[in-house]
Amino acid sequence: MRILVQRVKSGSVSIAGETVAGIGHGLVLLVGVAKGDNPDIALKLARKTANLRIFADEQGKLNLSVKDSGGEVLAVSQFTLYADTSRGNRPGFDPAAPPDQAEKLYEHYVQALIAEGLKVKTGVFQAHMLVNIENDGPVTILLEMHNS
Secondary structure (H helix, E strand, O other): OEEEEEEEEEEEEEEOOEEEEEEOOEEEEEEEOEOOOOHHHHHHHHHHHHHOOOEEOOOOOEEEOHHHHOOEEEEEEOHHHHOEOOOOOOOEOOOEOOHHHHHHHHHHHHHHHHHOOOOEEEOOOOOOOEEEEEEEEEEEEEEEOOOO
16 A cells, blocks of 8 residues: 555545545545555555644654644545656556455555544545645655555
């Protein structure tokens, strides 16, 4: 799995001009699932995401997690994180998990975030979405873990 973590002032997802989810201060997570990923990987990455210290404390140091800072989470499934551009200019997506597997692991990851005590909103799996991200910092971190 690959999780592109963005610290945000706000984030939202719209489909056909209608906002379906939105958050204020917190994290926008772009979530990619690869072939071979499993629920254990999703659980470990959810724990890492929930406890990642990328929010400033009173001294301005990055010592707080999204939980500590009272932030929200917007998780958006994004298979394009597994684009393979090694052969030509049109990306291939063979490394990405098939939609049925990807959706299950994406949902498992979201449920694990909720179990960590986070307030989570989501995009719509396989929908064409407009994602609005007001990146704060900017702070963008790639979390990645695969079945070895």
